[in-house]
Amino acid sequence: DAGITQSPRYKITETGRQVTLMCHQTWSHSYMFWYRQDLGHGLRLIYYSAAADITDKGEVPDGYVVSRSKTENFPLTLESATRSQTSVYFCASKNRGRGEQYFGPGTRLTVT
């Protein structure tokens, strides 16, 4: 039972590079989410998706792009990484209706 996984777990990249963080879930959950976790800010929603091919912006979407061609995958792309995007990124998924979100293990991204 893999659940929800993220890759890579750690990534160091340079300013200006494109980076893609992967998220995969095996539950066929309808909803998927991307958060960033920063000291003093808690978790902030970047983008979310209600189903394949349906995505919407969260609180801090600038500089990020998402796609969802398959229900189980929800990649997050930083088109041109900046130092301010150094963070821990968490992916989450949930079913429709009331209930909890299930979180992946996180990706620690450092932009130098």
Added chain:
Amino acid sequence: AQRVTQPEKLLSVFKGAPVELKCNYSYSGSPELFWYVQYSRQRLQLLLRHISRESIKGFTADLNKGETSFHLKKPFAQEEDSAMYYCALSAYGFGNEKLTFGTGTRLTIIP
């Protein structure tokens, strides 16, 4: 728009002492409230939902709509309770399945 406030960034409590982590929210509708916990370098996991009214690992939380609060309590702290705790709100009911998180409280249990 909804908002979640956790006024304490850091909280230190002696082992065996009572613990209370504060959470206040603002939302005009009927929210669903959660407490998530993150142990050192691990993923977030659900601790409590106000709807289930369960007690998990000795923790309880009661939704007080009059005070718009959802404080997390435990009568006797244990060392394994040291973690980051996040209060979160869902405005479910309007087709909105997003969570709004507070900034978190880092709880340290002193042996």
